[in-house]
Amino acid sequence: IQLVESGGGSVQAGGSLRLSCVASGITATRYCMAWFRQAPGKEREGLGTIGGYGSVSYADSVKGRFTLSKDYADNILYLQMNSLKPEDTAIYYCAADVSRALWCPDESDEWPAWGQGTQVTVSS
Helix, strand or coil: CEEEECCCEEECCCCCCCCCEEEECCCCCCEEEEEECCCCCCCCCCCCCCCCCEEEEECCCCCCCCEEEEECCCCCCCEEEEECCCCHHHHEEEECCCCCCCCCCCCHHCCCCCCEEEEEEECC
């Protein structure tokens, strides 16, 4: 599986962005996917996970502001980000585990497939 993120950019605080992660090289669509981010000098942070049948969980830091969704027909994972804050500035990554559909990994080092990341910069 190959993962390619897009949609990052620069935005002012309070603005919105939608990130996309296109999965290719695989015909299956029902598997775990997730969004992570990593800010300079900080550890990689999990933002949310979507299971193979649509169950979604969010980190407390983004709950109510960020929304994960997936287009199963085109195998694209989305991250809608609203009410962005300067502390949301980071490189955003998508991850996938095609061996799981229900019980998705908890820790970042458990996810076997990663995209290259897309930069999000939020200015005050």
